[in-house]
Amino acid sequence: MGEGGMRPWPRALLICGTVVAGIAIVIGVLWLTVGTRPLWNLSAHVAAADETATVGAVTVPVPAGWATEHPPFDDDTLLLLSPDRDLEITVTTAAQTPDAAFADAAPAASAPVSEILRSGARSIHTRTAPDAIVAVVGADGQSPTAVLAAHATTGDISGYTATIAAVLDGTAVAR
Secondary structure (H helix, E strand, O other), rough: OOOOOHHHHHHHHHHHHHHHOOOOOOOOOHHHHHHHHHHHHHHHOOOOOOOEEOOOEEEEEOOOOOEEEEOOOOOOOEEEEOOOOOOEEEEEEOOHHHHHHHHHOOOOOOOOOEEEEEOOOEEEEEEEEEEEEEEEOOOOOOOOOOEEEEEEEEOOOHHHHHHHHHHHHHHOOOO
């Protein structure tokens, strides 16, 4: 018997259990501080040429050089990243009509713009902040609807409006 009346074998198990618990705590802390963003990078893809990406019932154009990422454990969200990583467009599918999806995505929107795209789908969009634009694409009165939220990380989205318009115009929603 070892010190304190414990056999060596149970003491070794206690030490191993303590080490495993310590490692689990360190991993948990790292997960909380670093977040899940590194997992997104596992699904990252950079478009060599213009192509499309699909999330749910939504297909969006991906310009050459842009990256796409799918968040872990979320098949309903797609992130488009500009080559300079300044513009991020989050694409999701909403089981709502375009009007209802827009009301949920931009509840405080003032002066939204509604237009018909080349595909015949309707787009409603507005600038919600100097660095953000929210848009929806879908058929009037029908669901599902594509919801796109564009955000410029440097604070000014003005230089990206033509690219955002091209992405909106090429967005298609399957029925």
